[in-house]
Amino acid sequence: MERKTLTRWFWVWQFEKEEEWLNAMAADGWVLESVGFCRYTFIRCEPGTYTVRTEMHPYDEEYVKFMEETGAEYIGRMMMWIYFRKKTEDGVFDLYSDIDSRISHLDRIGKVLTAVGGANLLIGLANSFHSGARVGGVNLLCATLLMYGLGRIHGKKEALEKERELHE
Amino acid sequence: MPGNPALTEATYYILLSLHRPCHGYGIMQQTEELSGGRVRLAAGTLYGALNSLCDKGWIVLEAADGDSRRKEYRLTDKGREILVREVKRLKELARNGEMILGEEL
Structure with a gap:
C-alpha cells in the first residue's frame, strides 16, 4: 500500500482547520493512518471513502x-489529541x-491551556528572578502564546454560548 | 435551576431510548429511528451525556443479561420519573402552541 508522511504545524486553536485539512486529504484519496509530533502519515484510499475527526480527550480506554462500537476506527493520539476515522458509507x-458538548470540548482545551500556560508563567517568572531574563524569557513567551490560544478558544466558546441563548 | 428544568433534546431521546436497556450504539440508532432521522446523536456527545446521566443516577451501566462482557445502560426509577415529567411539560408546550396558532397549524 502506498503511504506518505507530511509535516504540518497547527496551533491548538486551529484544530478545526487541522480536521478540514485531514478531510481534504481523505477526499483526495489519502486517509490518515497514524499521527506523530507534527507528522501525519497517510495511506492510499478510494477518494472520499473516509471522514476523519479529531478532538482533545484525556486518555480513556472506555471511550x-x-x-x-459505533463503527469508528481509532487512528491514534498525539499529546491529548485523539484521531478517529469512519467509512463514509457507514453514515455521517x-x-x-x-452546542453543550461543543462547549465542554472547548472547556477541556481551555483547562489544559490554563494549566500549561500558568506553569510556564510561574517557571518563567521564577527563572527571570533567579537566572536572568533570558532563561525565563522562553517560558514567558510560551505562557504568552498559550494565553493567546486561551483567548481564541474563549472566543469560540462565547460564539457558541450566544447561539445557545436561542436554541440548543 | 428550580423546579423542573427542560431536558436537552439529546438527554430526552437518550432517556426515551432506554425504555428498554440498551448499549451505546443502540441508543444512537433508536434516537435516529424515533425522530425519523431528524435527531442524530454524535458518539462524543452521547458518551459525555451518558456519563453525566450515570453521575446523576438517572441511568445505570450494568452487565447485560446472559453476557457479562457486554454492558448496557438502564433507566432508573428516578430517570423514568424525570422522563414522565418532561413529557408532561412538552405536552403543555404543544397544547399552548396549538391553542394559539390552532388555525395556522
Missing part, C-alpha cells in the same frame, strides 16, 4: 472502545451533535 461521522 475508544465506545467509539469503536461527527463527534459532537449539540
Whole structure:
C-alpha cells in the first residue's frame, strides 16, 4: 500500500482547520493512518471513502472502545489529541451533535491551556528572578502564546454560548 | 435551576431510548429511528451525556443479561420519573402552541 508522511504545524486553536485539512486529504484519496509530533502519515484510499475527526480527550480506554462500537476506527493520539476515522458509507461521522458538548470540548482545551500556560508563567517568572531574563524569557513567551490560544478558544466558546441563548 | 428544568433534546431521546436497556450504539440508532432521522446523536456527545446521566443516577451501566462482557445502560426509577415529567411539560408546550396558532397549524 502506498503511504506518505507530511509535516504540518497547527496551533491548538486551529484544530478545526487541522480536521478540514485531514478531510481534504481523505477526499483526495489519502486517509490518515497514524499521527506523530507534527507528522501525519497517510495511506492510499478510494477518494472520499473516509471522514476523519479529531478532538482533545484525556486518555480513556472506555471511550475508544465506545467509539469503536459505533463503527469508528481509532487512528491514534498525539499529546491529548485523539484521531478517529469512519467509512463514509457507514453514515455521517461527527463527534459532537449539540452546542453543550461543543462547549465542554472547548472547556477541556481551555483547562489544559490554563494549566500549561500558568506553569510556564510561574517557571518563567521564577527563572527571570533567579537566572536572568533570558532563561525565563522562553517560558514567558510560551505562557504568552498559550494565553493567546486561551483567548481564541474563549472566543469560540462565547460564539457558541450566544447561539445557545436561542436554541440548543 | 428550580423546579423542573427542560431536558436537552439529546438527554430526552437518550432517556426515551432506554425504555428498554440498551448499549451505546443502540441508543444512537433508536434516537435516529424515533425522530425519523431528524435527531442524530454524535458518539462524543452521547458518551459525555451518558456519563453525566450515570453521575446523576438517572441511568445505570450494568452487565447485560446472559453476557457479562457486554454492558448496557438502564433507566432508573428516578430517570423514568424525570422522563414522565418532561413529557408532561412538552405536552403543555404543544397544547399552548396549538391553542394559539390552532388555525395556522
